[in-house]
Amino acid sequence: MNRQTQKRLLGVAALAITAVIWQIIAEYVVGRSFILPSVTDVAGAFVNLLGSGTLLADTVVSLEHFGIGLIAALLLGVPIGILMGWFRVADYLLDPIIEILRPIPPLAWIPFAIIWFGLTTQAAGFVIFAGAFFPILTATYSAFRDVPKVFVEAGKVLGCDTSLELIRYVALPAAIPGIVSGIRIAMGVGWMCLVAAEMFGVSSYGLGYQLWHNYYLHQMPNVVVYMLILGFVGLFIDRIFRNYVDKQLLRWRAGEVA
Protein backbone atom coordinates (compact mmCIF):
# COMPACT_ATOMS: atom_id res chain seq x y z
CA MET A 1 0.00 0.00 0.00
CA ASN A 2 1.57 3.26 -1.02
CA ARG A 3 1.50 6.40 1.05
CA GLN A 4 -1.21 8.11 -1.01
CA THR A 5 -3.77 5.34 -0.59
CA GLN A 6 -2.85 5.00 3.06
CA LYS A 7 -3.50 8.69 3.55
CA ARG A 8 -6.86 8.45 1.77
CA LEU A 9 -7.99 5.38 3.70
CA LEU A 10 -7.06 6.82 7.08
CA GLY A 11 -8.77 10.08 6.18
CA VAL A 12 -12.01 8.35 5.25
CA ALA A 13 -11.81 6.18 8.36
CA ALA A 14 -11.38 9.24 10.60
CA LEU A 15 -14.41 10.92 9.01
CA ALA A 16 -16.52 7.78 9.41
CA ILE A 17 -15.57 7.39 13.08
CA THR A 18 -16.33 11.06 13.75
CA ALA A 19 -19.75 10.64 12.14
CA VAL A 20 -20.50 7.59 14.28
CA ILE A 21 -19.43 9.31 17.51
CA TRP A 22 -21.43 12.40 16.54
CA GLN A 23 -24.50 10.25 15.87
CA ILE A 24 -24.18 8.42 19.21
CA ILE A 25 -23.72 11.63 21.21
CA ALA A 26 -26.57 13.41 19.42
CA GLU A 27 -29.03 10.55 19.73
CA TYR A 28 -28.22 8.96 23.10
CA VAL A 29 -26.42 11.61 25.16
CA VAL A 30 -28.02 14.90 24.08
CA GLY A 31 -31.19 13.50 22.63
CA ARG A 32 -32.59 16.80 21.32
CA SER A 33 -32.22 17.72 17.69
CA PHE A 34 -32.54 21.43 18.57
CA ILE A 35 -29.40 21.36 20.71
CA LEU A 36 -27.37 18.98 18.54
CA PRO A 37 -28.84 17.57 15.32
CA SER A 38 -27.63 14.06 14.56
CA VAL A 39 -25.97 12.93 11.35
CA THR A 40 -29.17 11.39 10.09
CA ASP A 41 -31.15 14.56 10.95
CA VAL A 42 -28.70 16.59 8.90
CA ALA A 43 -28.71 14.12 6.02
CA GLY A 44 -32.51 14.20 5.98
CA ALA A 45 -32.52 18.00 6.06
CA PHE A 46 -30.07 18.03 3.19
CA VAL A 47 -32.30 15.82 1.06
CA ASN A 48 -35.32 18.02 1.86
CA LEU A 49 -33.46 21.18 0.98
CA LEU A 50 -32.30 19.62 -2.27
CA GLY A 51 -35.92 18.90 -3.06
CA SER A 52 -37.09 22.43 -2.29
CA GLY A 53 -34.56 23.74 -4.79
CA THR A 54 -33.14 26.91 -3.23
CA LEU A 55 -29.82 25.33 -2.25
CA LEU A 56 -28.18 25.80 -5.62
CA ALA A 57 -29.62 29.29 -6.07
CA ASP A 58 -28.33 30.35 -2.65
CA THR A 59 -24.88 29.01 -3.44
CA VAL A 60 -24.85 30.93 -6.70
CA VAL A 61 -25.93 34.15 -5.00
CA SER A 62 -23.23 33.77 -2.35
CA LEU A 63 -20.58 33.11 -4.98
CA GLU A 64 -21.76 36.20 -6.79
CA HIS A 65 -21.35 38.35 -3.66
CA PHE A 66 -17.96 36.79 -3.08
CA GLY A 67 -16.86 37.30 -6.67
CA ILE A 68 -17.86 40.96 -6.77
CA GLY A 69 -16.04 41.71 -3.53
CA LEU A 70 -12.91 39.79 -4.44
CA ILE A 71 -12.61 41.19 -7.95
CA ALA A 72 -13.08 44.73 -6.65
CA ALA A 73 -10.41 44.06 -4.01
CA LEU A 74 -8.04 42.77 -6.67
CA LEU A 75 -8.68 45.66 -9.05
CA LEU A 76 -7.92 48.22 -6.36
CA GLY A 77 -5.59 46.35 -4.02
CA VAL A 78 -3.01 45.19 -6.54
CA PRO A 79 -2.48 48.54 -8.33
CA ILE A 80 -2.39 50.55 -5.09
CA GLY A 81 0.01 48.01 -3.59
CA ILE A 82 2.23 48.34 -6.66
CA LEU A 83 2.18 52.14 -6.45
CA MET A 84 3.07 52.12 -2.76
CA GLY A 85 5.68 49.40 -3.14
CA TRP A 86 7.43 51.03 -6.06
CA PHE A 87 7.10 54.81 -5.61
CA ARG A 88 8.24 56.18 -2.28
CA VAL A 89 6.06 59.29 -2.57
CA ALA A 90 2.95 57.17 -3.07
CA ASP A 91 3.96 55.15 -0.01
CA TYR A 92 4.37 58.25 2.16
CA LEU A 93 1.10 59.72 0.90
CA LEU A 94 -1.13 56.68 1.18
CA ASP A 95 0.35 54.88 4.16
CA PRO A 96 -1.27 57.08 6.87
CA ILE A 97 -4.69 56.68 5.25
CA ILE A 98 -4.30 52.93 4.92
CA GLU A 99 -3.05 52.61 8.49
CA ILE A 100 -6.18 54.31 9.83
CA LEU A 101 -8.65 52.40 7.67
CA ARG A 102 -7.06 48.97 7.96
CA PRO A 103 -7.82 48.20 11.62
CA ILE A 104 -11.56 48.86 11.10
CA PRO A 105 -13.18 45.42 11.17
CA PRO A 106 -14.78 44.72 7.77
CA LEU A 107 -18.14 44.04 9.43
CA ALA A 108 -18.19 47.57 10.83
CA TRP A 109 -18.81 48.69 7.23
CA ILE A 110 -22.16 46.87 7.07
CA PRO A 111 -24.34 49.88 8.03
CA PHE A 112 -22.80 52.05 5.34
CA ALA A 113 -22.86 49.20 2.85
CA ILE A 114 -26.63 49.11 3.27
CA ILE A 115 -27.04 52.90 3.23
CA TRP A 116 -24.87 53.33 0.14
CA PHE A 117 -25.96 50.35 -1.90
CA GLY A 118 -29.30 49.31 -0.42
CA LEU A 119 -30.06 45.61 -0.08
CA THR A 120 -28.27 44.74 -3.29
CA THR A 121 -25.62 42.36 -4.47
CA GLN A 122 -23.20 45.27 -4.45
CA ALA A 123 -23.82 45.92 -0.76
CA ALA A 124 -22.80 42.37 0.17
CA GLY A 125 -19.93 42.58 -2.28
CA PHE A 126 -18.76 45.77 -0.58
CA VAL A 127 -18.46 44.10 2.83
CA ILE A 128 -16.43 41.29 1.27
CA PHE A 129 -14.33 43.90 -0.48
CA ALA A 130 -13.67 45.59 2.87
CA GLY A 131 -12.34 42.29 4.18
CA ALA A 132 -10.35 41.21 1.12
CA PHE A 133 -8.83 44.55 0.09
CA PHE A 134 -6.25 45.00 2.84
CA PRO A 135 -4.65 41.54 2.74
CA ILE A 136 -4.20 41.93 -1.03
CA LEU A 137 -2.87 45.48 -0.69
CA THR A 138 -0.34 44.68 2.01
CA ALA A 139 0.83 41.47 0.33
CA THR A 140 1.36 43.30 -2.98
CA TYR A 141 3.14 46.12 -1.17
CA SER A 142 5.57 43.86 0.67
CA ALA A 143 6.12 41.61 -2.35
CA PHE A 144 7.17 44.69 -4.30
CA ARG A 145 9.41 45.94 -1.51
CA ASP A 146 11.08 42.53 -1.39
CA VAL A 147 11.91 42.25 -5.10
CA PRO A 148 15.65 41.48 -5.10
CA LYS A 149 17.66 44.55 -6.08
CA VAL A 150 19.78 42.49 -8.47
CA PHE A 151 16.69 41.67 -10.60
CA VAL A 152 15.85 45.35 -10.94
CA GLU A 153 19.45 46.23 -11.82
CA ALA A 154 19.64 43.36 -14.31
CA GLY A 155 16.43 44.71 -15.87
CA LYS A 156 17.98 48.17 -16.12
CA VAL A 157 21.21 47.05 -17.79
CA LEU A 158 19.22 44.84 -20.16
CA GLY A 159 17.21 47.76 -21.45
CA CYS A 160 14.20 48.47 -19.22
CA ASP A 161 14.18 52.28 -19.44
CA THR A 162 11.03 53.22 -17.57
CA SER A 163 9.42 52.35 -14.24
CA LEU A 164 6.52 50.91 -16.19
CA GLU A 165 8.79 48.48 -18.03
CA LEU A 166 10.61 47.53 -14.85
CA ILE A 167 7.31 46.90 -13.06
CA ARG A 168 5.80 44.94 -15.91
CA TYR A 169 8.76 42.77 -16.87
CA VAL A 170 10.72 42.47 -13.63
CA ALA A 171 9.01 43.51 -10.41
CA LEU A 172 5.53 42.15 -11.05
CA PRO A 173 6.61 38.64 -12.09
CA ALA A 174 9.03 38.56 -9.16
CA ALA A 175 6.23 39.64 -6.81
CA ILE A 176 3.60 37.17 -8.03
CA PRO A 177 4.23 34.52 -5.36
CA GLY A 178 3.79 37.10 -2.59
CA ILE A 179 0.69 38.57 -4.20
CA VAL A 180 -0.79 35.12 -4.65
CA SER A 181 -0.44 34.24 -0.98
CA GLY A 182 -2.08 37.56 -0.15
CA ILE A 183 -4.99 36.65 -2.42
CA ARG A 184 -5.39 33.33 -0.64
CA ILE A 185 -5.58 35.03 2.73
CA ALA A 186 -8.00 37.58 1.26
CA MET A 187 -10.24 34.80 -0.02
CA GLY A 188 -10.42 33.28 3.45
CA VAL A 189 -11.25 36.61 5.06
CA GLY A 190 -13.71 37.43 2.29
CA TRP A 191 -15.53 34.15 2.75
CA MET A 192 -15.96 34.85 6.48
CA CYS A 193 -17.25 38.33 5.74
CA LEU A 194 -19.69 36.88 3.24
CA VAL A 195 -21.55 34.88 5.86
CA ALA A 196 -21.64 37.83 8.23
CA ALA A 197 -22.80 40.23 5.53
CA GLU A 198 -25.64 37.97 4.50
CA MET A 199 -26.55 37.14 8.11
CA PHE A 200 -26.80 40.78 9.08
CA GLY A 201 -29.37 41.38 6.41
CA VAL A 202 -27.36 42.93 3.63
CA SER A 203 -29.04 40.40 1.39
CA SER A 204 -32.22 38.32 1.40
CA TYR A 205 -30.55 35.38 -0.33
CA GLY A 206 -27.38 33.41 -0.04
CA LEU A 207 -25.97 30.71 2.18
CA GLY A 208 -25.31 33.06 5.12
CA TYR A 209 -28.81 34.51 4.94
CA GLN A 210 -30.39 31.03 4.87
CA LEU A 211 -28.30 29.92 7.81
CA TRP A 212 -29.61 32.78 9.92
CA HIS A 213 -33.16 32.44 8.59
CA ASN A 214 -33.28 28.76 9.54
CA TYR A 215 -32.01 29.64 13.00
CA TYR A 216 -35.03 31.92 13.42
CA LEU A 217 -37.23 29.04 12.29
CA HIS A 218 -35.43 26.78 14.80
CA GLN A 219 -34.55 24.39 11.98
CA MET A 220 -31.20 23.43 13.45
CA PRO A 221 -30.52 20.49 11.09
CA ASN A 222 -30.87 22.96 8.19
CA VAL A 223 -28.43 25.30 9.93
CA VAL A 224 -25.87 22.50 10.05
CA VAL A 225 -26.45 21.78 6.35
CA TYR A 226 -25.66 25.42 5.50
CA MET A 227 -22.64 25.40 7.80
CA LEU A 228 -21.26 22.36 6.03
CA ILE A 229 -21.95 23.77 2.57
CA LEU A 230 -20.16 27.00 3.52
CA GLY A 231 -17.19 24.94 4.63
CA PHE A 232 -17.12 22.79 1.53
CA VAL A 233 -17.50 25.65 -0.92
CA GLY A 234 -14.74 27.58 0.86
CA LEU A 235 -12.46 24.57 0.71
CA PHE A 236 -13.32 24.00 -2.92
CA ILE A 237 -12.54 27.59 -3.93
CA ASP A 238 -9.19 27.42 -2.17
CA ARG A 239 -8.30 24.12 -3.86
CA ILE A 240 -9.17 25.37 -7.34
CA PHE A 241 -7.16 28.50 -6.77
CA ARG A 242 -4.12 26.64 -5.48
CA ASN A 243 -4.24 24.20 -8.34
CA TYR A 244 -4.47 26.95 -10.90
CA VAL A 245 -1.67 28.95 -9.33
CA ASP A 246 0.69 26.00 -9.04
CA LYS A 247 0.05 24.77 -12.55
CA GLN A 248 -0.22 28.03 -14.45
CA LEU A 249 1.50 30.81 -12.58
CA LEU A 250 4.28 29.27 -10.58
CA ARG A 251 5.72 26.54 -12.73
CA TRP A 252 9.08 28.17 -12.16
CA ARG A 253 8.90 27.49 -8.44
CA ALA A 254 8.69 23.72 -8.55
CA GLY A 255 8.15 22.11 -5.20
CA GLU A 256 6.98 25.24 -3.48
CA VAL A 257 3.35 25.91 -2.70
CA ALA A 258 1.81 29.34 -2.61
Next chain:
Amino acid sequence: MSGVSIRNLGKAFPKEDGTVTQALENVNLEIGDTEFICLVGPSGCGKTTLLRIIAGLETATTGSVTVEGRAVTGPDPKRGMVFQEYSLFPWRRVVDNVAFGLEMKGVGKEERRKTADRYIEMVGLSQFRDAYPYELSGGMRQRVAIARALANDPDVLLMDEPFGALDAQTRNRMQKELLSLWEQTKKTIVFVTHSVDEAVYLSDRIVVLSHRPGSVREIVEIPWSRPRDRTSAGFAEVRRRVLRMIDETENPQ
Protein backbone atom coordinates in the same frame (compact mmCIF):
# COMPACT_ATOMS: atom_id res chain seq x y z
CA MET B 1 35.62 50.88 -31.69
CA SER B 2 34.74 50.74 -28.04
CA GLY B 3 37.32 51.91 -25.60
CA VAL B 4 36.41 52.95 -22.08
CA SER B 5 37.87 56.15 -20.79
CA ILE B 6 37.74 57.05 -17.10
CA ARG B 7 38.87 60.53 -16.13
CA ASN B 8 39.40 62.03 -12.66
CA LEU B 9 36.61 59.87 -11.35
CA GLY B 10 35.51 60.27 -7.75
CA LYS B 11 32.64 58.83 -5.75
CA ALA B 12 31.50 59.78 -2.28
CA PHE B 13 28.68 58.04 -0.42
CA PRO B 14 26.77 60.16 2.09
CA LYS B 15 26.58 58.62 5.56
CA GLU B 16 23.80 58.78 8.13
CA ASP B 17 25.64 61.34 10.28
CA GLY B 18 25.97 63.81 7.41
CA THR B 19 29.62 63.09 6.62
CA VAL B 20 30.68 61.24 3.49
CA THR B 21 32.70 58.13 2.71
CA GLN B 22 35.07 58.75 -0.14
CA ALA B 23 34.98 55.45 -2.04
CA LEU B 24 36.92 56.46 -5.14
CA GLU B 25 39.20 59.39 -5.76
CA ASN B 26 40.85 60.62 -8.89
CA VAL B 27 40.63 57.39 -10.87
CA ASN B 28 42.14 57.60 -14.35
CA LEU B 29 42.10 54.65 -16.68
CA GLU B 30 42.03 54.05 -20.42
CA ILE B 31 40.74 50.68 -21.55
CA GLY B 32 41.37 49.73 -25.15
CA ASP B 33 39.02 48.11 -27.58
CA THR B 34 38.71 44.29 -27.15
CA GLU B 35 40.96 44.50 -24.11
CA PHE B 36 40.49 42.18 -21.12
CA ILE B 37 41.00 44.15 -17.91
CA CYS B 38 40.84 42.84 -14.36
CA LEU B 39 40.27 45.15 -11.40
CA VAL B 40 41.81 43.91 -8.16
CA GLY B 41 42.49 45.53 -4.82
CA PRO B 42 41.97 45.17 -1.09
CA SER B 43 38.39 44.67 0.03
CA GLY B 44 36.51 47.93 0.28
CA CYS B 45 38.70 49.65 -2.29
CA GLY B 46 35.72 50.44 -4.47
CA LYS B 47 36.36 48.13 -7.42
CA THR B 48 32.73 47.06 -7.57
CA THR B 49 31.66 50.70 -7.24
CA LEU B 50 33.91 51.58 -10.17
CA LEU B 51 32.34 48.83 -12.26
CA ARG B 52 28.84 49.94 -11.29
CA ILE B 53 29.65 53.50 -12.32
CA ILE B 54 30.80 52.25 -15.73
CA ALA B 55 27.53 50.32 -15.95
CA GLY B 56 25.57 53.44 -15.07
CA LEU B 57 24.04 51.89 -11.96
CA GLU B 58 25.81 54.47 -9.77
CA THR B 59 26.62 58.06 -10.65
CA ALA B 60 30.07 59.48 -10.13
CA THR B 61 30.45 62.45 -7.79
CA THR B 62 33.23 63.94 -9.89
CA GLY B 63 34.89 63.15 -13.20
CA SER B 64 33.48 61.19 -16.09
CA VAL B 65 33.28 57.84 -17.84
CA THR B 66 32.98 57.70 -21.59
CA VAL B 67 32.43 54.58 -23.63
CA GLU B 68 33.07 54.85 -27.32
CA GLY B 69 33.23 58.61 -26.95
CA ARG B 70 29.82 58.91 -25.29
CA ALA B 71 29.46 59.90 -21.64
CA VAL B 72 27.81 57.34 -19.38
CA THR B 73 24.67 58.79 -17.82
CA GLY B 74 22.68 55.72 -16.90
CA PRO B 75 22.29 51.99 -17.53
CA ASP B 76 22.36 51.01 -21.17
CA PRO B 77 22.20 47.65 -22.94
CA LYS B 78 25.39 48.67 -24.77
CA ARG B 79 27.17 47.91 -21.51
CA GLY B 80 26.36 44.36 -20.49
CA MET B 81 26.69 43.33 -16.88
CA VAL B 82 27.12 39.97 -15.18
CA PHE B 83 26.45 40.11 -11.45
CA GLN B 84 28.02 38.15 -8.64
CA GLU B 85 24.66 37.03 -7.28
CA TYR B 86 22.43 34.89 -9.43
CA SER B 87 20.50 37.43 -11.40
CA LEU B 88 18.57 35.25 -13.84
CA PHE B 89 14.84 35.88 -13.75
CA PRO B 90 13.51 32.71 -12.11
CA TRP B 91 10.12 32.98 -13.82
CA ARG B 92 11.63 32.83 -17.30
CA ARG B 93 13.04 29.82 -19.07
CA VAL B 94 16.69 29.94 -20.11
CA VAL B 95 15.84 30.95 -23.68
CA ASP B 96 13.57 33.79 -22.54
CA ASN B 97 16.13 34.99 -20.03
CA VAL B 98 18.71 35.26 -22.79
CA ALA B 99 16.17 36.90 -25.10
CA PHE B 100 15.11 39.45 -22.47
CA GLY B 101 17.26 42.32 -23.75
CA LEU B 102 16.08 41.75 -27.31
CA GLU B 103 12.49 41.69 -26.12
CA MET B 104 13.03 45.11 -24.51
CA LYS B 105 14.38 46.33 -27.85
CA GLY B 106 11.16 45.20 -29.49
CA VAL B 107 12.61 42.31 -31.48
CA GLY B 108 9.91 39.80 -32.52
CA LYS B 109 9.53 36.51 -30.69
CA GLU B 110 10.79 34.23 -33.44
CA GLU B 111 13.82 36.30 -34.19
CA ARG B 112 14.87 36.97 -30.62
CA ARG B 113 14.60 33.29 -29.74
CA LYS B 114 16.75 32.43 -32.70
CA THR B 115 19.41 34.87 -31.56
CA ALA B 116 19.09 33.62 -27.99
CA ASP B 117 19.57 30.05 -29.16
CA ARG B 118 22.81 31.03 -30.83
CA TYR B 119 24.22 32.44 -27.60
CA ILE B 120 22.91 29.53 -25.56
CA GLU B 121 24.78 27.24 -27.91
CA MET B 122 27.88 29.37 -27.53
CA VAL B 123 27.87 28.76 -23.77
CA GLY B 124 27.14 25.07 -24.34
CA LEU B 125 23.66 24.88 -22.82
CA SER B 126 21.47 24.09 -25.82
CA GLN B 127 19.88 21.14 -24.11
CA PHE B 128 18.78 23.40 -21.24
CA ARG B 129 17.14 26.10 -23.35
CA ASP B 130 13.68 25.29 -21.95
CA ALA B 131 14.79 24.78 -18.35
CA TYR B 132 13.95 27.17 -15.53
CA PRO B 133 16.88 28.66 -13.60
CA TYR B 134 16.14 26.59 -10.48
CA GLU B 135 16.97 23.49 -12.52
CA LEU B 136 20.50 24.72 -13.27
CA SER B 137 23.71 24.51 -11.24
CA GLY B 138 25.54 27.65 -10.18
CA GLY B 139 28.04 27.47 -13.03
CA MET B 140 25.29 26.95 -15.57
CA ARG B 141 23.35 29.92 -14.23
CA GLN B 142 26.36 32.19 -14.65
CA ARG B 143 26.86 30.90 -18.19
CA VAL B 144 23.27 31.82 -18.99
CA ALA B 145 23.85 35.23 -17.40
CA ILE B 146 26.85 35.72 -19.68
CA ALA B 147 24.82 34.63 -22.71
CA ARG B 148 22.07 37.03 -21.66
CA ALA B 149 24.50 39.94 -21.51
CA LEU B 150 26.11 38.99 -24.84
CA ALA B 151 22.79 38.64 -26.64
CA ASN B 152 22.43 42.42 -26.47
CA ASP B 153 25.69 42.67 -28.42
CA PRO B 154 27.22 45.17 -25.97
CA ASP B 155 30.36 47.20 -26.57
CA VAL B 156 31.66 46.33 -23.13
CA LEU B 157 31.03 43.37 -20.88
CA LEU B 158 31.22 44.26 -17.19
CA MET B 159 31.65 41.36 -14.81
CA ASP B 160 31.40 41.72 -11.04
CA GLU B 161 33.09 38.67 -9.47
CA PRO B 162 30.89 36.44 -11.60
CA PHE B 163 32.62 33.23 -10.51
CA GLY B 164 32.99 34.20 -6.87
CA ALA B 165 30.30 31.81 -5.66
CA LEU B 166 31.52 28.81 -7.65
CA ASP B 167 33.70 25.94 -6.48
CA ALA B 168 37.34 25.93 -7.58
CA GLN B 169 36.98 23.37 -10.36
CA THR B 170 33.89 24.96 -11.89
CA ARG B 171 35.61 28.28 -11.59
CA ASN B 172 38.65 27.15 -13.58
CA ARG B 173 36.42 25.71 -16.29
CA MET B 174 34.37 28.91 -16.46
CA GLN B 175 37.54 30.98 -16.85
CA LYS B 176 38.59 28.87 -19.83
CA GLU B 177 35.16 29.18 -21.39
CA LEU B 178 35.08 32.91 -20.82
CA LEU B 179 38.38 33.32 -22.66
CA SER B 180 37.06 31.33 -25.57
CA LEU B 181 33.88 33.47 -25.64
CA TRP B 182 36.01 36.59 -25.53
CA GLU B 183 38.06 35.38 -28.48
CA GLN B 184 34.90 34.58 -30.45
CA THR B 185 33.02 37.80 -29.72
CA LYS B 186 35.91 40.29 -29.40
CA LYS B 187 34.28 42.22 -26.57
CA THR B 188 36.02 44.60 -24.24
CA ILE B 189 35.79 43.00 -20.80
CA VAL B 190 36.15 44.68 -17.42
CA PHE B 191 36.28 42.00 -14.76
CA VAL B 192 36.28 42.57 -10.99
CA THR B 193 37.77 39.79 -8.91
CA HIS B 194 39.12 39.01 -5.46
CA SER B 195 41.30 36.30 -6.89
CA VAL B 196 44.71 37.42 -8.11
CA ASP B 197 45.16 33.98 -9.65
CA GLU B 198 42.04 34.55 -11.74
CA ALA B 199 43.26 37.99 -12.77
CA VAL B 200 46.66 36.71 -13.90
CA TYR B 201 45.04 33.87 -15.79
CA LEU B 202 42.52 36.05 -17.62
CA SER B 203 43.63 39.57 -18.27
CA ASP B 204 45.75 41.62 -20.63
CA ARG B 205 46.29 44.13 -17.88
CA ILE B 206 45.63 43.97 -14.16
CA VAL B 207 44.56 47.24 -12.60
CA VAL B 208 45.49 47.31 -8.91
CA LEU B 209 43.43 49.77 -6.89
CA SER B 210 44.65 51.30 -3.66
CA HIS B 211 42.86 51.17 -0.33
CA ARG B 212 39.92 53.52 0.25
CA PRO B 213 39.59 56.01 -1.28
CA GLY B 214 40.38 53.81 -4.26
CA SER B 215 42.51 55.05 -7.08
CA VAL B 216 44.72 53.31 -9.62
CA ARG B 217 47.86 52.25 -7.77
CA GLU B 218 49.54 50.29 -10.50
CA ILE B 219 48.82 48.60 -13.80
CA VAL B 220 50.45 45.25 -14.49
CA GLU B 221 50.73 44.18 -18.11
CA ILE B 222 50.58 40.48 -18.86
CA PRO B 223 51.89 39.98 -22.36
CA TRP B 224 51.68 36.17 -22.48
CA SER B 225 49.52 34.30 -24.94
CA ARG B 226 46.65 32.15 -23.76
CA PRO B 227 45.92 29.56 -22.46
CA ARG B 228 48.26 30.31 -19.62
CA ASP B 229 49.95 27.80 -17.39
CA ARG B 230 49.04 28.49 -13.78
CA THR B 231 51.92 26.35 -12.56
CA SER B 232 54.68 28.15 -14.44
CA ALA B 233 57.33 30.16 -12.59
CA GLY B 234 56.44 33.35 -14.45
CA PHE B 235 52.78 33.01 -13.47
CA ALA B 236 53.71 32.55 -9.84
CA GLU B 237 56.04 35.53 -9.97
CA VAL B 238 53.38 37.91 -11.33
CA ARG B 239 50.85 36.60 -8.85
CA ARG B 240 53.30 37.24 -6.00
CA ARG B 241 54.00 40.77 -7.22
CA VAL B 242 50.33 41.70 -7.44
CA LEU B 243 49.56 40.15 -4.08
CA ARG B 244 52.40 42.12 -2.48
CA MET B 245 51.02 45.34 -3.97
CA ILE B 246 47.57 44.67 -2.60
CA ASP B 247 49.06 43.80 0.75
CA GLU B 248 51.10 47.00 0.85
CA THR B 249 48.14 49.21 0.03
CA GLU B 250 46.12 47.49 2.68
CA ASN B 251 48.77 47.83 5.40
CA PRO B 252 50.84 50.90 4.55
CA GLN B 253 54.10 51.14 6.49
